[in-house]
Amino acid sequence: xxxxxxxxxxxxxxxxxxxxxxxxxxxxxxxxxxxxxxxxxxxxxxxxxxxxxxxxxxxxxxxxxxxxxxxxxxxxxxxxxxxxxxxxxxxxxxxxxxxxxxxxxxxxxxxxxxxxxxxxxxxxxxxxxxxxxxxxxxxxxxxxxxxxxxxxxxxxxxxxxxxxxxxxxxxxxxxxxxxxxxxxxxxxxxxxxxxxxxxxxxxxxxxxxxxxxxxxxxxxxxxxxxxxxxxxxxxxxxxxxxxxxxxxxxxxxxxxxxxxxxxxxxxxxxxxxxxxxxxxxxxxxxxxxxxxxxxxxxxxxxxxxxxxx
Amino acid sequence: xxxxxxxxxxxxxxxxxxxxxxxxxxxxxxxxxxxxxxxxxxxxxxxxxxxxxxxxxxxxxxxxxxxxxxxxxxxxxxxxxxxxxxxxxxxxxxxxxxxxxxxxxxxxxxxxxxxxxxxxxxxxxxxxxxxxxxxxxxxxxxxxxxxxxxxxxxxxxxxxxxxxxxxxxxxxxxxxxxxxxxxxxxxxxxxxxxxxxxxxxxxxxxxxxxxxxxxxxxxxxxxxxxxxxxxxxxxxxxxxxxxxxxxxxxxxxxxxxxxxxxxxxxxxxxxxxxxxxxxx
Numbered sequence: 001x002x003x004x005x006x007x008x009x010x011x012x013x014x015x016x017x018x019x020x021x022x023x024x025x026x027x028x029x030x031x032x033x034x035x036x037x038x039x040x041x042x043x044x045x046x047x048x049x050x051x052x053x054x055x056x057x058x059x060x061x062x063x064x065x066x067x068x069x070x071x072x073x074x075x076x077x078x079x080x081x082x083x084x085x086x087x088x089x090x091x092x093x094x095x096x097x098x099x100x101x102x103x104x105x106x107x108x109x110x111x112x113x114x115x116x117x118x119x120x121x122x123x124x125x126x127x128x129x130x131x132x133x134x135x136x137x138x139x140x141x142x143x144x145x146x147x148x149x150x151x152x153x154x155x156x157x158x159x160x161x162x163x164x165x166x167x168x169x170x171x172x173x174x175x176x177x178x179x180x181x182x183x184x185x186x187x188x189x190x191x192x193x194x195x196x197x198x199x200x201x202x203x204x205x206x207x208x209x210x211x212x213x214x215x216x217x218x219x220x221x222x223x224x225x226x227x228x229x230x231x232x233x234x235x236x237x238x239x240x241x242x243x244x245x246x247x248x249x250x251x252x253x254x255x256x257x258x259x260x261x262x263x264x265x266x267x268x269x270x271x272x273x274x275x276x277x278x279x280x281x282x283x284x285x286x287x288x289x290x291x292x293x294x295x296x297x298x299x300x301x302x303x304x305x306x307x308x309x
Numbered sequence: 310x311x312x313x314x315x316x317x318x319x320x321x322x323x324x325x326x327x328x329x330x331x332x333x334x335x336x337x338x339x340x341x342x343x344x345x346x347x348x349x350x351x352x353x354x355x356x357x358x359x360x361x362x363x364x365x366x367x368x369x370x371x372x373x374x375x376x377x378x379x380x381x382x383x384x385x386x387x388x389x390x391x392x393x394x395x396x397x398x399x400x401x402x403x404x405x406x407x408x409x410x411x412x413x414x415x416x417x418x419x420x421x422x423x424x425x426x427x428x429x430x431x432x433x434x435x436x437x438x439x440x441x442x443x444x445x446x447x448x449x450x451x452x453x454x455x456x457x458x459x460x461x462x463x464x465x466x467x468x469x470x471x472x473x474x475x476x477x478x479x480x481x482x483x484x485x486x487x488x489x490x491x492x493x494x495x496x497x498x499x500x501x502x503x504x505x506x507x508x509x510x511x512x513x514x515x516x517x518x519x520x521x522x523x524x525x526x527x528x529x530x531x532x533x534x535x536x537x538x539x540x541x542x543x544x545x546x547x548x549x550x551x552x553x554x555x556x557x558x559x560x561x562x563x564x565x566x567x568x569x570x571x572x573x574x575x576x577x578x579x580x581x582x583x584x585x586x587x588x589x
Binding site: 006008009011012013015016017018019020021022023024026027029030033034036037084085086087088089091092093095096097105107108109110111112114115116117118119120121122123125126127168171172175199200201202204224227228229230231235255258259262263274275278281282285286288289290293 | 395406423433488528
């Protein structure tokens with residue numbers, strides 16, 4: 001366009017360019033500062049930091065394994081609970097419910113996503129934890145107590161509570177993405193299946209099959225959220241750096257160790273160990289979110305993928 | 310024939326069971342929301358008083374309130390919005406108007422990446438670049454952390470809203486000889502403004518609920534503090550401290566502060582939804 005040569009255009013465009021580039025700059029600065037600040041532990045412990053089990057800051061023993069374990073197990077637990085429920089809600093909203101019912105339900109589930117993490121934590125401490133201690137825990141122990149994952153002392157605070165809170169928190173986002181993905185499946189597929197005599201559910205199964213990669217993307221996105229959730233988990237998971245088979249035992253995640261200890265970390269090496277774990281969390285979430293975006297885009301197209309990542 | 314009939318029945322029963330199961334999932338999720346909100350309202354309402362809204366925290370048993378936390382949250386949100394909105398909107402305009410190339414695609418991808426980064430990471434970043442050089446936690450550091458969380462969100466919603474503006478409006482103005490910046494500033498932006506404003510409101514609601522990035526950037530303060538270079542209290546950090554403390558009185562105050570915070574966030578979300586309901 002000829003106009004782009006005028007001074008006003010140049011100034012305007014430069015201002016916008018600088019603003020857009022600031023996003024690039026921020027991410028680059030985050031990465032640089034974290035690598036820089038975690039140098040002391042990177043040099044001292046090397047890659048072995050990731051699978052060392054001991055964590056005792058006063059003796060300068062730093063191993064990330066308990067936190068990695070806690071993050072992985074609590075996130076998988078959350079997915080195990082949240083994915084079937086989210087799929088159910090999304091199928092109900094897109095394939096079954098009349099618009100009049102679907103709209104308010106979709107809105108209410110989106111509101112679940114707007115509630116801050118610290119509020120879920122508060123609710124977890126005073127409602128969910130007692131519920132697990134008094135009701136859910138005993139029932140699980142009575143019926144499935146022979147499994148090591150359900151053995152041990154019931155305090156209400158621990159891995160299971162953390163996983164359930166995470167599940168509640170990621171359900172809205174997984175539901176929203178699956179909904180978009182299902183809506184992107186062309187209606188002709190449903191009509192064809194119904195015309196051949198398939199039941200409503202059989203039709204749904206075909207639709208789900210065709211949306212599989214997008215649904216996988218939604219699950220991966222949910223995983224990304226679960227891995228990075230901080231406050232609610234910190235408040236209910238018990239914050240104890242141990243690796244235990246029991247889901248009732250307290251645990252620790254990378255995000256929660258950062259939230260609980262960063263303000264007190266005064267030694268350079270302690271601070272460095274925490275920042276190195278933050279660096280791990282940063283890289284993991286970047287990879288997970290990138291993967292989720294690619295998977296969702298393959299079904300729902302650009303617009304939908306960008307809406308939720 | 311009978312075999313076909315039983316097969317048909319089996320399929321009908323599976324259909325019925327599965328459709329009921331999905332409905333149960335939906336009912337279950339909405340009940341969780343209602344239970345959480347109901348519990349917050351029930352627990353919180355009794356502790357809300359004028360003293361609670363205006364006073365500062367006192368030693369346990371002497372009453373006190375969260376006035377300083379309300380002011381701190383407002384001040385940090387304001388600072389974050391003052392930085393995050395202009396930068397975010399400008400970045401969004403760039404992406405929509407000039408971003409259909411490799412550089413725009415890169416920025417778009419990086420922005421989405423930044424949205425997915427856990428907010429505590431942003432807090433640690435601000436700790437290393439603001440808190441450590443300054444030598445102390447401050448409202449400035451907290452506000453900057455919140456601004457960084459805001460920028461990519463605002464940028465992406467702005468881009469989406471501008472993309473909704475029909476191209477014919479741009480072409481019309483350009484055909485009349487307006488320079489591109491005038492078209493963008495005087496025609497496209499006003500047309501997209503209501504959408505951008507609702508996006509901005511949602512972003513503000515979102516950062517008001519953030520806790521993790523404030524824990525060690527703004528820290529907390531027991532007093533009213535109107536200076537950005539001092540540690541600053543916030544509603545969310547106050548809720549966290551009250552909730553994890555050992556005293557019943559503090560727990561009650563945590564519920565009341567939560568009622569205030571969730572009320573504000575849900576109010577904005579519902580208003581935004583009401584205003585944009587025609588578009589969806």
